[in-house]
Amino acid sequence: MIASLLYVPGNAPRFLEKAGQRGADVVIIDLEDAVPEMAKTEARDNLTKWVPDIRRMGCQVFVRINNGDRMVDDAVVATLAGADALYIPKVGSVDILTGLTEHLGRHETGRAPIEFVPLIEDMKGLFEVRSIAHGPRVLAITSGGEDLATAMGAQPTPEVLRYPKLMIHYAAKEAGVLSFGMLRTTVDFADKQALRAAASEARQFGFDGATCIHPSVVPILNECFAASPDEIAWAQKVVAANEKEAAVGRGAFMLDGRFIDAPIVTRARNLLLRFEKGRATS
Structure with a gap:
């Protein structure tokens, strides 16, 4: 049961050292959007410290890796550090998951295979989502609402995001994997009433949990996605x-x-x- 997933920038020690105490089921150490280019290599190298430190606090640790030239190196270091799963951005084809699986196999001696959470963030991924959901090692599938809207040349309103997010959700359920997300963007974490409404709506639709970028949202997700x-x-x-x-x-x-x-x-x-x-x- 994964109701709450808390993003933490991989280059922010003052947030990372407390991340495992926030009550989230999963801490996602972010090497991608939250980390400036000049700090990405150091953030990756520091996974060897932060992944085991946070896991010892009792929650799972996922790592959001970069795509492109950094993808494989990020994935290997996260695997060796003991991460439970990889958040993989901008997955447009199941071939990305197959290729990563081949690269990682030789680095997994003594540990279970690391799992994948593909992020669907563009139109190519949206129309390949069913095959992606059936890909190797997929634990869950989710979307990037802001990126999806950008890819459409649209604004990330609930009406714009609802149909593509449901397509991704339905693909996850058909494949028998977890579905993370809400049917509207939740960048404004200060609006707790809107967050609670979005999380409650998502649970009614069968979503299993959702991510957040601020620890104050974690209790809301834990409450809304749990059975009363x-x-x-x-x-x-x-x-x-x-x-x-x-x-x-x-x-x-x-x-x-x-x-x-x-x-x-x-x-x-x-x-x-x-x-x-x-x-x-x-």
């Missing part, structure tokens, strides 16, 4: 009632004035399974 006590209680009631009804040969029934059939039971079971996994790893 009322939801858990209802799911337990549905599953228990279904067992009783099935024993007498009924596959559909009424419960507290609500019609219950197979899809609703499956949804209740899935919620309880996710809750149990989240509790086991907390």
